[in-house]
Amino acid sequence: MIPELGTFALILALLLAIAQSFFGLVGAHLNRQSWMAAVTPTVAGVWVFIALAFGLLTSSFIVNDFTVLYVATNSNSALPLMYRIAAVWGAHEGSLLLWVMILATWALLVAGFSKSLPVAFRARVLGVLGLVGVGFIGFTLFTSSPFARLIPAAQDGADLNPLLQDPALAIHPPMLYMGYVGTAVAFAFAVAAMLSGKLDASWARWTRPWTVAAWMCLTCGIALGSWWAYYVLGWGGWWFWDPVENASFMPWLTTTALIHSLAVTEKRGLFKSWTLLLAIFAFSLSLLGTFLVRSGVLVSVHSFASDPSRGMFILGLLLFFIVGSLTLYAIRAPSLKSEGGFAIVSRESFLLLNNALLVAAAGLILAGELWPLLMDAFDLGKISVGPPYFNLVFLVPALPLVMLLGVGMHASWKRALLETRRKQLLIAAGGAIVVALVLLGIYRSIGAPLTVVGFAAGFFVMASALIEPVSRWRSGQSMPRAALGMAIAHFGVGLFVIGVTGVVSYKVEKDVSLAPGESTAIAGYEFKYLGAKPVTGPNYEAIEARVLVTRGGKPVVDLPTQKRVYRVQRNPMTHAGIDVAWNRDLFVALGDDLGQGKWSMRVQYKPLVRYIWLGALIAAIGGLVAILDRRYRSVRVTESPALKPGAAGETA
Amino acid sequence: MTPRRKRMLAVGGVLLGVGAAAALAFKAFDKNLLYFYDPSQVAAGVAPVGKTFRVGGMVTKGSVQRAPGSLEVRFVLTDYAHTVTVSYTGLLPDLFREGQGVIAHGQLHDGLFVADEVLAKHDEKYMPPEVAKSLKHATPPEDRT
Known part of the structure; x- marks a missing residue:
């Protein structure tokens, strides 16, 4: 009964979503107030029924209802x-339901926080x-119902993939999806602007917090995935340029570009059509990522068993949204004129470079992602593009990006040079x-x-990120949250760069063969294998080896590491022993x-590796602080005054 | 600057940027493309000697050998037509086992494929697509489970 109710709830949600788009788009087009007024209740209705379906599926998992095929294949008593x-x-069908659940939640939030927007515009967005x-x-x-029945019922479930039985992975997909699906909100704002033919500073101001929120979730989701891969999957690697990692990284790069481009559109009325294009790109790349993963075109550690009909359906959706929005763009973009210009050295030009470099990085990663598919499609050989390619094509735009960032933060709008902050910047550099x-001295190597x-x-x-907050603090001035958020986020980027540089330059890895009592040394640490014994977990058996780590004769830590075999799926899985300290x-x-x-x-020594994830987390916190800026709370339909030159670091 | 000159400058800048990106991509592709060969192609001498490539197939049952206590392991990859012997020193992935499809990454030396990386994916039903393709024409002599 429960799964049938779930299917029924999904059908109702589908019908309400059709009503939502009809009343929203057609109502705004015909300017029918009563139709547009009906949009909000439909948004709430979609959310209620999706949440009901989601709750029903969850309850089937909790009570171990193995008459549900999806539960039987992915859970166990x-x-x-x-x-x-x-x-x-944990698998395809349910993760799609989560995707839809998150989309409905974003729509509900947009409906709730956009009461002050023009009625027609709001209707179009929704x-x-x-x-x-x-x-x-x-x-x-139609292709992936999680409520399909299994008759006769299974005795017990086939269990969740052991690799997924991990706290970080429990929250990684929802976080990542919140980011992916969040790009749909920026996309909806862009399409609504093109439909209405009006794109001004207030449009950019409405769009910014939603874009930053999506970016924040994407950042956390990717960082969580990287952290999980580090200790579960990767034997100590934190990024693999795996096709699915790339699928999440490309929307991240374009959303980052979009945040910066929106700043220019809001403050200076420039880059308008470019901003729209970026919003379309970010959402398209999110859809492309979904397509590549779900269709089985790309196979990686993440992809679920897939079938072609699903791929065709998503390909259809992908084409509909990309072709549709780009057509609209081609018709409407020329009418959206940017006003005013800017000098070669100005905040605008720094942000333009930022955008060019971020988009170039995304484009080069996309090329590496699609090239093997093209080669295979034309029977030109089976090739793969490995990490060396991605490292190179990412580093080439990323290095100047980071270096320009430190200076660009202090550039003013329109024309100002960096006089005001020249002294501080030189000291910082x-x-x-x-x-x-x-640091090179401490590591005793040039690396x-x-x-x-x-x-x-x-x-x-x-x-450089600290200059503005510190000088404001010393002179007793307050700082707008948006500017503070920017400083925090950029500080996080710097910390991330330190972490990556440290671990790439000074990591030590060694595969060894040890008998009890034998030891091996890396980076000044001695790893002594004490012995192994069998242990039993709640749903697995394991061999646990104990390794005593000493440094200069003094004990550092006793590290247990396990080789687990889960009872149901019988797959062996390594559970690494990790000792964390502030510097390694x-x-x-x-x-x-x-x-x-x-x-x-x-055995591995990973210097500064924690700063990779800490940096990402701090960047995300910066995003959160920026969203809480008062400007975004009291949204009024007025043009924001152009910023006075010289007021660098005010906002962006 | 006139608007016209400005536009020319912008278009020129974009072209230059796209050109530089494309040049970078092709150069990086050229150096970092990895070709995949199946054991039959290796046996026929199609695969290059002393150059890194990937080879994939099923791990022949009973072929995994290692000297006691040694990190070096040898196994035989097959596409049910030809075989190639692989040597690898280091830790094998968790899901490496006999009868499973794997991909090895390394170089061919005197008929022995010396791998620096062995990949087996986490799903036990998973078969690398390249391996699946190269097995399509061959019939497995035994039931693989």
């Missing part, structure tokens, strides 16, 4: 409750979101180089050729029984 809930989005909803609720219902050299550049750039950005991680992973009491092990 021995699975702890927390993972039975996380298993709801109408476009309704259209996206129709596509994806339809996709869920000099200090950064000194600190970078000191990779780019090590000193990476450290110096990272410290420079951090120092020590990492031990147990390999195979080599015979004669010896085990293979991978």
